[in-house]
Amino acid sequence: MRGKDDKAEFLKGTLDMLILKVTALGPIHGYAISQRIQQISRDFFQVQQGSLYPALHRLEDRGWLAAAWKETETGREAKFYTLTRKGRKQLEAEIRHWARLSDAVALILRTAE
Amino acid sequence: MRGKDDKAEFLKGTLDMLILKVTALGPIHGYAISQRIQQISRDFFQVQQGSLYPALHRLEDRGWLAAAWKETETGREAKFYTLTRKGRKQLEAEIRHWARLSDAVALILRTAE
């Protein structure tokens, strides 16, 4: 069941940016974040729970996300995460960095043999 | 001196692909690989020697690069690395993976707020 073709792992460092981006769309709880990332990426990314929750705590510790317990639409308790002002700045910085990085990679991959 | 604006670190996993790509252009020694990557990426990537040599040994161990001591144009002994057939396949796989991954990231970053 695992290892279908490629295992779609994250490049270390991208997960934080993607989580911040998804929370920028509105308050959302952890489990839904992983579903969203999977859906939007058309099943390319599958966020393991052992990656998700440590990442959320990390982002909260850094003051980029704020957490609060609320009820979901299905009546269950869940921790909803909101992007802080600091987190928004961080997200913008990470997006800029990603753009420059992927441009640099493209430059190298584009060099003819 | 370090930490000018962004420190241009590698996303873990990209360095191997970039090294393979540079060796695909022809036999080249380690030190020159790091120069090439820096030049082609317009100084975005700076390959530290503590990243470079472990990576080269890793790639050689996996059979993706073959090494041989030769003389440089300046008359010094250096280890020249050549991409093996297996390494070329690996490079192609990594490029495909990178394309899909950066597409998936773009999908998420593109979602409107």
Added chain:
DNA sequence: TCGTATAGGTAGAACAACTATGTGTAGGCT
């Protein structure tokens, strides 16, 4: 003679993501 560039390398720390495992509720199937 001293510093820089070239050329190779290792040791140890940091850190993120993974696998595996745990808790507990709710709902559906047999």
Added chain:
DNA sequence: AGCCTACACATAGTTGTTCTACCTATACGA
């Protein structure tokens, strides 16, 4: 009643890449 899946949170321990910091040695120019 028993079992499975989905939902929702979480931690422990391992793996692997990259980093900083350090080491050797040659060649060249100031």
